[in-house]
Amino acid sequence: DTAVSQTPKYLVTQMGNDKSIKCEQNLGHDTMYWYKQDSKKFLKIMFSYNNKELIINETVPNRFSPKSPDKAHLNLHINSLELGDSAVYFCASSQRLAEYNEQFFGPGTRLTVL
């Protein structure tokens, strides 16, 4: 059973296009996250939702828009893609009400913007 799943696994697209990445978790967790990992492997949080409510919104261009239709899903839509958006995007989830906030990651989506 896949705990945190993402689609697609690979995404190759042209500059200026709009694309979406989907994430689903079946762990019953309350909180979901989007991270960006650049070519130097630095993992940086972008957004976090708790029970469909946005709780973390880091300094991310407003071309990036997360959407949480329910607490098991968190999608990421990116408008007007730029070369610098090329990275691996990870979705993660955690049990928010648990004191210790351990996170479980999806397999990642490798986005390449040409």
Added chain:
Amino acid sequence: QKEVEQNSGPLSVPEGAIASLNCTYSDRGSQSFFWYRQYSGKSPELIMSIYSNGDKEDGRFTAQLNKASQYVSLLIRDSQPSDSATYLCAVKGSSASKIIFGSGTRLSIRP
């Protein structure tokens, strides 16, 4: 100063030896500390968490936390080639619900 700092490596350790990975953090009020392992092309995987000062052991892994020195480490005993990966230190700060990751230490176990 970065919020969570790690030596990027690579750290090369012979098989069977102890690998020692270190991490320092800047937020003195941080409460929760995690070590994630990431194989090349894969997602981070939680291997240890520690919340109070001292040592926490789980199999071949021992996490050590010293809040006064703002220092957390991971020891891997009897290192195996399968331990070769990037190890990410992650810290949950005092004022936010987010976890800050270090840039990772690349560990290589040589046979």
